[in-house]
Amino acid sequence: MRFAPASLALSLVFAMSASGGRSAPAEVLDPRAAALESDGKAALATGDVEKATDGFEAALAVQPGSTRLVLDLAEAARRQGMQGKALHYYRAVLARDSANPDAIAGEGEALAEKGAIEKARANLARLAQICGAGCDATKHLESSIAAALAKPAAPKPVSADDVTPKASVAAD
Numbered sequence: 001m002r003f004a005p006a007s008l009a010l011s012l013v014f015a016m017s018a019s020g021g022r023s024a025p026a027e028v029l030d031p032r033a034a035a036l037e038s039d040g041k042a043a044l045a046t047g048d049v050e051k052a053t054d055g056f057e058a059a060l061a062v063q064p065g066s067t068r069l070v071l072d073l074a075e076a077a078r079r080q081g082m083q084g085k086a087l088h089y090y091r092a093v094l095a096r097d098s099a100n101p102d103a104i105a106g107e108g109e110a111l112a113e114k115g116a117i118e119k120a121r122a123n124l125a126r127l128a129q130i131c132g133a134g135c136d137a138t139k140h141l142e143s144s145i146a147a148a149l150a151k152p153a154a155p156k157p158v159s160a161d162d163v164t165p166k167a168s169v170a171a172d
Contacts, residue, residue, distance in 0.1 A: 033063040037072060044076060052076045067093050067100065074106055083110040099130050105137035112141075112148035120145050 029037060040055025056072045063069065074089035090107035093100055108123030124145065127138050 027066060027068050029059070029066060029068065030063045033059040033066065033069065036062065037069060040072060040076070044072075044079065049076050049079045053080075067096065067103075071102055071106065074103075074110075078106070078110055078113065083114045086110045101127060101131050101135065101137045104130070105141045108141045109144040112145045115148070117145060117148060120148070 036055050036059035040052040040059065043049075043055060044052035053073065053076045056069055056076060060066060060069045060073070070089050070093050074086045074093075077083075077086040077089060087107060087110050090103045090110065093103040094107065097103070104123050104127045108120040108127065111117075111123065112120035120141070124138065124141050127135070127141060131137060
C-alpha cells in the first residue's frame, strides 16, 4: 500500500504521454518549402501536373519527410493517372501514421480509380471508424467510390488464347 500513490502518479504520467502522441499539432513547413508547395498547388490547380510535381519535389528536398508534401505528391500522381505511384506515396505516409485520414482517403480513391472497389470500401470503413461518417474525407471517398462504380467497365483485354487462327491453305 505504501507504493500506491507513487504507482498511481506514474500511471497518470504514462497515460498522459500516451494520449499526447495522438494529438500531434499540424505540420509547420519551412518558409521556403511552403512557398514551393504553394507554387505546386497553383500549378496543380491550372492542370500543369508536371510543374506541380517539380514544386512538391523541390519542397520535399527543402523539408525531407514532410507528410503534407508526400500527400501533395500523391495527389499529383493521381492526377497524372499514375495510381500505382500515388499508392506508394499514400502507403509511405500510412507507414509513419496509420491513422492519417487524408492518406487513408487518398489511398481509397486511388484504389477505386484502379478498379479495386472492395479494397476502397475497406478504406472507407477504416476511415469511418477514425473520423466518423460525417467527416469530409469520408464523404469524399464515398463519392469517389460511387463515381468509380458509375464508370463503364473497361473492355477486357484480348489474350492469345482467346484468338483462334483460321486454318487455311493457299494454293500457289
